[in-house]
Amino acid sequence: MAFLHRQSPFCVFVIALTFLVLLTSPASSLDCSSQKFANNLYANCTDLPTLKSSLHWIYISKTSSLSIAFIAPPPKPDGWIAWAINPTQTGMAGSQALIAFKDANGSMTVKKYNISSYSSIVEGEISFEVPESRAEYSGGSMKIFATVKLPETMTEVNHVWQVGGLVTEGRPTKHEFQPANLKAVGKLHLKLAEKEQNNSTTAGSPIVSPISSPSPSTSSASCNTKMYVYFMLIIGALISN
Numbered sequence: 001m002a003f004l005h006r007q008s009p010f011c012v013f014v015i016a017l018t019f020l021v022l023l024t025s026p027a028s029s030l031d032c033s034s035q036k037f038a039n040n041l042y043a044n045c046t047d048l049p050t051l052k053s054s055l056h057w058i059y060i061s062k063t064s065s066l067s068i069a070f071i072a073p074p075p076k077p078d079g080w081i082a083w084a085i086n087p088t089q090t091g092m093a094g095s096q097a098l099i100a101f102k103d104a105n106g107s108m109t110v111k112k113y114n115i116s117s118y119s120s121i122v123e124g125e126i127s128f129e130v131p132e133s134r135a136e137y138s139g140g141s142m143k144i145f146a147t148v149k150l151p152e153t154m155t156e157v158n159h160v161w162q163v164g165g166l167v168t169e170g171r172p173t174k175h176e177f178q179p180a181n182l183k184a185v186g187k188l189h190l191k192l193a194e195k196e197q198n199n200s201t202t203a204g205s206p207i208v209s210p211i212s213s214p215s216p217s218t219s220s221a222s223c224n225t226k227m228y229v230y231f232m233l234i235i236g237a238l239i240s241n
């Protein structure tokens with residue numbers, strides 16, 4: 001008994017830790033029906049087939065803008081989530097990504113990445129105008145809210161999503177290569193939704209958050225170069241594994 005008694009603080013610690021992990025582990029269900037937004041901003045929602053994620057969205061044809069709320073649990077609280085449009089093909093290569101993660105002071109940030117190939121992931125400008133973007137973290141999941149202006153002729157969108165567990169020095173690093181990660185691609189049909197939205201008075205962006213998002217950092221050319229080198233190193237490390 002003395003032995004047990006001596007051990008009990010440790011046991012209590014382990015049990016407490018277990019509860020903590022259970023409490024803070026990513027919510028198992030982030031499907032469309034479980035998520036509500038003020039004013040029902042997003043008429044459409046798609047339960048994404050992988051990574052426990054969902055995409056709430058609305059396409060306003062008048063302004064050819066797509067507003068989205070992408071919700072996913074990162075593998076770790078300090079990880080990242082990403083949602084991207086690929087204007088030229090399906091999959092990651094060529095995609096124009098929005099990646100959300102906690103920046104140095106702990107507040108959520110959204111940055112834009114031009115992923116022109118697996119070896120070139122550059123923070124900075126992407127081929128779409130993004131008038132608004134912000135991110136939230138709560139209950140183990142991250143949310144990206146963004147409005148993207150699309151070419152008027154675009155009727156469907158190849159999109160890609162992803163999660164990763166690590167951000168190093170303000171840079172999201174490699175994600176897992178499990179089937180769920182690799183199958184995270186899909187297509188949105190915008191014009192199906194358009195009919196219903198034609199009468200919508202929600203011109204422009206439906207994002208009406210009182211929370212002002214931190215303005216995305218304007219990265220210098222040298223920063224982009226560093227990013228490039230950095231990701232090259234990661235890709236190199238991945239390949240050599």
Ligand SMILES: *[C@@H]1O[C@H](CO)[C@@H](O)[C@H](O)[C@H]1NC(C)=O
Binds near residue numbers: 114115116125127128
């Ligand atoms: C993205 O990167 C590719 C390859 O470097 C480049 O051709 C393209 O212009 C870039 N897009 C933007 C919007 O900067």
Ligand SMILES: *[C@@H]1O[C@H](CO)[C@@H](O)[C@H](O)[C@H]1NC(C)=O
Binds near residue numbers: 045189193196
């Ligand atoms: C989007 O939502 C509207 C209204 O609920 C619906 O009629 C339309 O079919 C949806 N579009 C897609 C692509 O799901």
Ligand SMILES: *[C@@H]1O[C@H](CO)[C@@H](O)[C@H](O)[C@H]1NC(C)=O
Binds near residue numbers: 195
């Ligand atoms: C939407 O409304 C415009 C007029 O504002 C009309 O020309 C167009 O045909 C409508 N589109 C659909 C799909 O109903």
Ligand SMILES: *[C@@H]1O[C@H](CO)[C@@H](O)[C@H](O)[C@H]1NC(C)=O
Binds near residue numbers: 198199
């Ligand atoms: C708006 O919807 C009504 C029916 O609900 C329809 O009669 C009207 O033509 C629509 N307006 C436009 C601009 O499409």
Ligand SMILES: *[C@@H]1O[C@H](CO)[C@@H](O)[C@H](O)[C@H]1NC(C)=O
Binds near residue numbers: 103215
């Ligand atoms: C965190 O830093 C960003 C700039 O990088 C700033 O806009 C934001 O207000 C800061 N947040 C807090 C909570 O200090």
